[in-house]
Amino acid sequence: MLYLRLVRGYRVLDLGRWLLTATAAAVVAAFLLRALGRALSDPPGAPATVERLLWCLPPVLAIIWFTALAARALPAQRAERMAGLTAAGAGPVRLRLLIAGELALACALGALVTLLLFLVLRNDIAGPRLAPELGMGVPLPPAAPVALLAVLPLAGGLTAAGAVRLPETLPGDPEPVLIGRFGPARTTVAVVLAAGGVLTELYALRPAAAEDSRPLALPADLGHTSVPLLAGWAAAALGLGLLTGPLLAGAGRLLALGRPSPRRLLAGRGLTGNARRLGTPLAVLAFTMAVVLTSVRHWVAPGADGTGLVPAAEALVVTGCAVAALLARLTELRAQRRASSAALLRLGASPRLLLGAAMLRWAVAGSVVLATGALTAVLGAGLLS
Structure with a gap:
């Protein structure tokens, strides 16, 4: 319910960030499910299976990078929201978890939409060209797509939680002085x-x-x-x-x-x-x-x-x-x-x-x-x- 109340106060920038995260997660989930479908269609022990999973690594890292910077930007961008949550009794740890949960929910929603589309297409809807990509005709292990798609919200949420520094989540704290000096x-x-x-x-x-x-x-x-x-x-x-x-x-x-x-x-x-x-x-x-x-x-x-x-x-x-x-x-x-x-x-x-x-x-x-x-x-x- 708290997340639903926060959504009511979303601005255009907040909604765009959330939708962009969900869209990117949906596309990367499609890459992961394609790798799963090809692994089901290929003979056991095919070397291309590992290569397809490695191809999914760059977009997964890209989403992790984006969620980290988006989580860092949220406290400064929505200082009034952080001030309200702090006044309501939320401490630094809870604020960090709220930010991480918001981005993890966006990743989970995008992955869920792709999973539903994947299951619908496997129901004898896709043509012969997409059949190998979906693994049609081969039983789908229930744990396989769930385990693959759980990577996105877990990675996004953990990265977002680690990216937000505790002093930056407390409104009213003095901002650190940034000096452009490099050792x-x-x-x-x-x-x-x-x-x-x-x-x-x-x-x-x-x-x-x-x-x-x-x-x-x-x-x-x-x-x-x-x-x-x-x-x-x-x-x-x-x-x-x-x-x-x-x-x-x-x-x-x-x-x-x-x-x-x-x-x-x-x-x-x-x-x-x-x-x-x-x-x-x-x-x-x-x-x-x-x-x-x-x-x-x-x-x-x-x-x-x-x-x-x-x-x-x-x-x-x-x-x-x-x-x-x-x-x-x-x-x-x-x-x-x-x-x-x-x-x-x-x-x-x-x-x-x-x-x-x-x-x-x-x-x-x-x-x-x-x-x-x-x-x-x-x-x-x-x-x-």
């Missing part, structure tokens, strides 16, 4: 990984390596590659991802150098202060877009065999979850910036100044992400060449 050890490791990965891939692409064997078969009809190429690209992509936050902080400091104008000062300080929280979701989005665009370029290249529906649908789900996670983090930061923006307006700052600072901040952040994502995509293209 020299992390920056050094990121630079070494990126530079080492690029050099390793360039070495593997040297003309003398053209005759080297490429024993590794990539999934989704992406061809074959070699171990040095794959290792170099993975190290470079990880290093570039770790460098996203320090690059954002450094770009913010560059904006505020010298005697900056008020717009440059606000944009630089804001970008430096938010570099820690923005770095990870922006790095994940840049990596995801680089991988998806590189794969699409390979699929549509002349002479390529294209790809199946499942890899394309998974790419769409993973990209959508990465974009939604970034939007959740942006709503969290916007809610936390509301008090400082109101203070600036009371001091005489014009809304046009704040808008200009925000546009400059995002232009610089977009340039950083475009640079890291483009380099990751270029290295990925070399991996598939």
Whole structure:
């Protein structure tokens, strides 16, 4: 009943977050049930069964990532709801469980809708083309679909519960001061990984390596590659991802150098202060877009065999979850910036100044992400060449 009462106070953003979570869970549940249906249709011990389950891992991780950032954004976004629940006697642990339960219910509803559709199609409704995907003609173990679909609400709920920090669930607590400083050890490791990965891939692409064997078969009809190429690209992509936050902080400091104008000062300080929280979701989005665009370029290249529906649908789900996670983090930061923006307006700052600072901040952040994502995509293209 408490969740039903909370739903009555949903706004458009709350309803969109809930429906997006349920839709993503429904699509991933369809991938899991397809893997189950194919496992029932294939002969016992077929090696493709494990491969199909592994294909379901990226979208499951994407949903987990989105639920974590959505849970982190909810206390700051709906501070009045947290204040009301706290006044009603809910402590930090109960607030955390309420947030986790809300997202777990969305995942469970999406999985349940897909399960009902799966059972209806198995009732001699699907045609012969879908029969192997549904495992028609083979008895369905009742525990198998329940066990597979329980992964989504359990993973989403546990991740959401672990993502919400207890101090952030208590309205009125002072917000932690965010300083866009990254330790020299992390920056050094990121630079070494990126530079080492690029050099390793360039070495593997040297003309003398053209005759080297490429024993590794990539999934989704992406061809074959070699171990040095794959290792170099993975190290470079990880290093570039770790460098996203320090690059954002450094770009913010560059904006505020010298005697900056008020717009440059606000944009630089804001970008430096938010570099820690923005770095990870922006790095994940840049990596995801680089991988998806590189794969699409390979699929549509002349002479390529294209790809199946499942890899394309998974790419769409993973990209959508990465974009939604970034939007959740942006709503969290916007809610936390509301008090400082109101203070600036009371001091005489014009809304046009704040808008200009925000546009400059995002232009610089977009340039950083475009640079890291483009380099990751270029290295990925070399991996598939």
